[in-house]
Amino acid sequence: MLDTPKIASISDTWSGQESLSHLYYTSKEVYDVDINMITDSQWLLAGHISQIPKRGDFFLFEVGIENIIVTRESPERIRAFYNVCRHRGSRICTKPAGSVRTLTCPYHSWSWNLDGTMRGAPQMPAEFRKELYNLHEVHVGVFEGIIFLNFSASEPPSFEEFVCRFRDMVQPHQLAKTKIAYRKSYPTTANWKLVAENFQECYHCGPSHPTYCSVHSKVKLLGFIGGRSVGTTEAVAAFEPLMVNWEEKASAMGHYTGRFTDDCDSPHMQQGVRTPYLTDAETETRDGKLVAPFLGSYTQSDGASSYAVFCPLNTALINADYAVLISFIPRGVNSTDVECIWLVHEDAVEGKDYDVARLIDVWDTTLTEDKKIVEDNQLGVNSSVYKPGPHSYMEAGATSVVGWYLKQYGRYMGSGRT
Ligand code: FES
Ligand SMILES: [Fe+2]
Structure with a gap:
């Protein structure tokens, strides 16, 4: 298995006028770096606004191992969330597209508003603080009806510059x-x-x-x-x-x-x-x-x-x-x-x-x-x-x-x- 320094060093071998060496196209370790790099630094084309014309419409977008809910929160705003329940991790939306009033996990019925804030979790102790369990959000940019996503955990690259x-x-x-x-x-x-x-x-x-x-x-x-x-x-x-x-x-x-x-x-x-x-x-x-x-x-x-x-x-x-x-x-x-x-x-x-x-x-x-x-x-x-x-x-x-x-x-x- 490659360790990180070896992965870093193989980029030194490129001549400048050829394809990459074998490992870049076959190594799981390189791929794992790639997927983080791409989702962090690029805006990925996920779909078109006509897929979700009404409030609560959604479709799922998959990249790498991630599954993302892209939904219309309001006429003006599209949002995207990891399709991962904040309780025990189940998928929340299980159909590739649809329309919902709230995002509700089918496993134990925790639910969220369309802005990703938690709505409710049944039969939880009195000290349960639902504001700690909002959905994990993904950055959204819309250009001329085309929906782009960026997965950076911090500030995304400027969508306007993009x-x-x-x-x-x-x-x-x-x-x-x-x-x-x-x-x-x-x-x-x-x-x-x-x-x-x-x-x-x-x-x-x-x-x-x-x-x-x-x-x-x-x-x-x-x-x-x-x-x-x-x-x-x-x-x-x-x-x-x-x-x-x-x-x-x-x-x-x-x-x-x-x-x-x-x-x-x-x-x-x-x-x-x-x-x-x-x-x-x-x-x-x-x-x-x-x-x-x-x-x-x-x-x-x-x-x-x-x-x-x-x-x-x-x-x-x-x-x-x-x-x-x-x-x-x-x-x-x-x-x-x-x-x-x-x-x-x-x-x-x-x-x-x-x-x-x-x-x-x-x-x-x-x-x-x-x-x-x-x-x-x-x-x-x-x-x-x-x-x-x-x-x-x-x-x-x-x-x-x-x-x-x-x-x-x-x-x-x-x-x-x-
Ligand atoms: S895993 Fe989603 S409510 Fe339990
Ligand atoms: Fe071609």
């Missing part, structure tokens, strides 16, 4: 006025870092994602997505005029065209960018045709999607007519839930305004392919002969994820909070 740079890009889509058209979990037998690295590189898109490649231009895949604008000089030069042309078109429509990309020194390694699809495509569908009513203030498509990477564990991809929220939720050393939520306008009617099969086609296909390739990646990494090989320049995004992770890991190990 979301502020996305505001101008995301606000026009008005995601708070959407609803979930479909959601799907892709339980993936792989370490969360393999899932995150895979999502940030498009070196694998050609061999693995024929559908995705059919709706994005090769010029973009090589000159932009392949490596956050660090493809070959020729590829970047080929893509840039497409981007400039699109920016002129989008600006003329009054649409947002800014972009930013954090380096791996940043706490959340965020990226916000809008990029065009194939010429003439209006949205991210196989035929490029719109699949649902426009979102927010959009009244026409400018032929691009908004790409918001809040941190390497969660991303929003927003088109003129629909959005997908994708999150990677670590559940064990080689177990990650990839969760995808498809959002459409809150007034859209299934069967009339949108067809679920068409809506989910591109991303369901892509995420199903990703599950397979990442699981195969983990199987190889488990082998005694696995050694990290060098990254292509097309994998600059994966290189950044690894660099970001190691910096986070080193900082966290040095913080004494492990």
Whole structure:
């Protein structure tokens, strides 16, 4: 078994242009550090406000071994609590979602108000002080209808700093006025870092994602997505005029065209960018045709999607007519839930305004392919002969994820909070 100093020292062996060594993807001790580090330092995408429209509505969110009740306390306030009874530890809510007036443990009926304060505990001695047994709370942040959680036992990282740079890009889509058209979990037998690295590189898109490649231009895949604008000089030069042309078109429509990309020194390694699809495509569908009513203030498509990477564990991809929220939720050393939520306008009617099969086609296909390739990646990494090989320049995004992770890991190990 590894002790803490050994875990700290293995981060010194990374060359800077390759995947991590075996232990990072297979060690329970490393995973235990990871899960504390992630839940402490990041805001995790847990769901959308349309899941809990009324007071007392709740859904459960699971990460690592934790199970969280996310509930609406009032029209203005969403709260989250560990689903752990303060009596003898039972789960309090046992259904994945529902609606309650109070949170009541089924075991011996201790109960709590929706703000987490204790309401009552039957047949307890006179000296029992119920104010000592409020529920353990989790920090909640809501941005444009997207619910994020942070598990820090002290002050969480600033939520405003976490979301502020996305505001101008995301606000026009008005995601708070959407609803979930479909959601799907892709339980993936792989370490969360393999899932995150895979999502940030498009070196694998050609061999693995024929559908995705059919709706994005090769010029973009090589000159932009392949490596956050660090493809070959020729590829970047080929893509840039497409981007400039699109920016002129989008600006003329009054649409947002800014972009930013954090380096791996940043706490959340965020990226916000809008990029065009194939010429003439209006949205991210196989035929490029719109699949649902426009979102927010959009009244026409400018032929691009908004790409918001809040941190390497969660991303929003927003088109003129629909959005997908994708999150990677670590559940064990080689177990990650990839969760995808498809959002459409809150007034859209299934069967009339949108067809679920068409809506989910591109991303369901892509995420199903990703599950397979990442699981195969983990199987190889488990082998005694696995050694990290060098990254292509097309994998600059994966290189950044690894660099970001190691910096986070080193900082966290040095913080004494492990
Ligand atoms: S364990 Fe919940 S009331 Fe006893
Ligand atoms: Fe992929």
